[in-house]
Amino acid sequence: MLKKIVYKSWTSVLKMSFFAKCADKLTGSKWSSKLIPWYIKHYQVSETTINRPLAEYNSLQDFFTRKMDLSSIEFKQKDNLYISPVEAKVKDFGEITPDKKFFIKDNYYSLIELLGDDTLDTSNSHFIILYLSPKNYHRFHAPITGQYSMLRKLGKSSYPVNDAATTYIDGLFTKNHRGVYQMNDDFYVPVGALNINSIQETFENGMTLAAGEELGYFNFGSTVVLFFMNKTIEWSKDIEKEKSINLGDDIATIIFDRG
Numbered sequence: 001m002l003k004k005i006v007y008k009s010w011t012s013v014l015k016m017s018f019f020a021k022c023a024d025k026l027t028g029s030k031w032s033s034k035l036i037p038w039y040i041k042h043y044q045v046s047e048t049t050i051n052r053p054l055a056e057y058n059s060l061q062d063f064f065t066r067k068m069d070l071s072s073i074e075f076k077q078k079d080n081l082y083i084s085p086v087e088a089k090v091k092d093f094g095e096i097t098p099d100k101k102f103f104i105k106d107n108y109y110s111l112i113e114l115l116g117d118d119t120l121d122t123s124n125s126h127f128i129i130l131y132l133s134p135k136n137y138h139r140f141h142a143p144i145t146g147q148y149s150m151l152r153k154l155g156k157s158s159y160p161v162n163d164a165a166t167t168y169i170d171g172l173f174t175k176n177h178r179g180v181y182q183m184n185d186d187f188y189v190p191v192g193a194l195n196i197n198s199i200q201e202t203f204e205n206g207m208t209l210a211a212g213e214e215l216g217y218f219n220f221g222s223t224v225v226l227f228f229m230n231k232t233i234e235w236s237k238d239i240e241k242e243k244s245i246n247l248g249d250d251i252a253t254i255i256f257d258r259g
Contacts, residue, residue, distance in 0.1 A: 027059060027060045027061040027064070027220075028059050028060075028061045028062075029059055030058060030059060032059045032060035032061070033057055033058060033059050033060065033062070033063070035060050036054050036057055036060060036063050037054065039060060039063070039134075040054075043133070043134045043135040044135050045135045046135070048068075049066070049068045049087070049136075049137040050066065050068075051066075051067070051068060051069040052066070061219060064138055064219070064220070065138060065139070065200075065217045065218070065219060066137070067139065068137050068139070068247075070212070070247075073212070073246075073247060073248040074248060075141075075210070075211045075212025075248050076211065076248075076250070077145060077210060077211055078211075079144075079145065079254075080253055080254040080255075080257075081144065081211075081250065081252075081253055081254070082143045082144050082226070082228065082233075082250075082251040082252045082253075082254075083143050083144070083211055083212070083248050083249060083250060083251060084130065084143065084245045084246065084247055084248060084249045084250075084251055085130075085140050085141045085142060085143040085188075085215070085224060085226070085247070086130050086132055086136070086137075086139075086140050086141070086224050086245075086247060087132070087136045087137045087245070087246055087247045088130035088131055088132045088133075088136060088224065088244070088245055089130070089131050089133065089242060089243065089244050089245070090128065090129070090130060090131075090239055090240060090241055090242065090243050090244075090245055091104060091129040091130070091131045091223070091241065091242070092104045092127075092128070092129045092241060093126070093127065093128040093129065093235065093239060093241070094126065094127065095125070095126055095127075096111055096122045096125040096126065096127055096227070098122075098123075100112055100120065100122045102127045104129055111227070114154075114178075114180075114189065114225070115151075115180050115187060115189070115227075116151075116152055116154050116180060117151075120229075121229075121230060122229070122230075123230060124230055124231060124232060124258070125227060125228060125229045125230055125231075126227070126228045126233055126252070127225060127226065127227050127228070128225070128226050128239070128251060128252075129223060129224075129225055130223065130224045130225070130226070130245065131223050132218065132221070132222045132223065132224070133221075134221065137247065138217055138218045138222060139214055139216070139217040139218075140190055140214070140215050140216055140217065140218070140222075140224055141211075141212050141213060141214050141215060141247065142183075142209040142210065142211055142212060142213045142214075142215060143183075143188075143211065143226060143251065144183070144184065144211050145208075145209065145210045145211045146183060146184035146208065146209070147182070147183075147184060147206065147207070147208050147209075148181055148182065148183055148188070148203055148206075148207055148208075148209050148215065149181065149182040149205050149206050150179060150180075150181055150201065150205050151180045151181065151182055152179075152180050153177070153178070153179055153180075154177075154178055154180060155176045155177040155178050155191075156177065176191050176192060176193060177191075177192045177198065177199065178190060178191045178192065178199070179199050179201070179216075181215070183226075185229055185230065185231075185257075186226070186227055186228050186229050187226070187227040187229065188215070188224070188225075188226055188227075189224070189225040189226075189227070190215075190216065190218065190222065190223075190224050191222060191223040191224070191225060192218060192219075192220065192221075192222055193218075193220055193221035193222055193223070198218055198219040198220045198221075198222070199216060199217075199218060199219075199222075200216050200217050200218075200219065201215065201216040202214050202215065202216045202217065203215050203216065212248060226251075228252065228254075230257075230258045231254055231255075231256060231257040231258060232254070232255040232256040232257075233252040233253060233254055233255060234252060234253045234255055235251070235252050236249070236250040236251055236252060236253075238250065239251060239252070
């Protein structure tokens with residue numbers, strides 16, 4: 001209980017606009033580029049995600065939002081297959097309950113609050129939570145070929161999205177700044193952290209994207225939540241809680257789509 005109180009107090013300070021702006025200014029400064037070697041070592045960043053000499057990165061934020069050489073990744077172009085849109089860890093996955101809720105670490109979340117829509121039919125619908133740690137590549141991509149549209153931006157907070165935050169911050173994902181994208185008949189929700197307006201889209205509204213094409217990037221810590229609506233799916237045998245997943249790995253196959 002004491003840990004929760006201390007953690008919530010500390011993160012309430014960090015998420016304030018003043019500190020978020022300070023963090024943004026610091027990590028975007030030329031001086032911060034000197035921290036890149038330390039950052040790589042401390043967070044054990046994979047060299048496979050770095051495709052430029054370190055001296056060419058102008059700041060820590062420039063490194064954090066780096067592009068990756070994707071030529072070796074096979075993005076499967078199948079109409080019934082979802083692939084991972086990010087390099088991440090699977091935090092949770094499963095079915096949305098009849099009362100339009102889903103859970104993360106046994107904490108229930110309202111789909112209505114997260115998406116900002118109370119008209120949804122959530123029958124036979126599913127979710128997956130993908131957490132991007134500081135060591136990961138922080139651009140996010142399309143998990144399936146189709147049309148992508150920005151529906152709305154929600155949330156004014158910038159709490160962390162790590163394990164402690166999901167444990168101690170009630171309703172974390174329904175508080176943080178996030179985008180709500182339509183993905184064919186499904187939903188794609190990038191959730192930012194520790195930096196105001198930390199989500200930057202790189203696609204145009206209403207575009208048709210092939211699986212693997214870029215949608216945007218995070219300026220700071222992040223999570224991607226996918227919702228597969230009104231369809232029967234089969235999860236990939238490799239999908240497990242707390243297991244790392246690579247960009248382009250199989251997530252789920254559509255068995256029956258009501259749409």
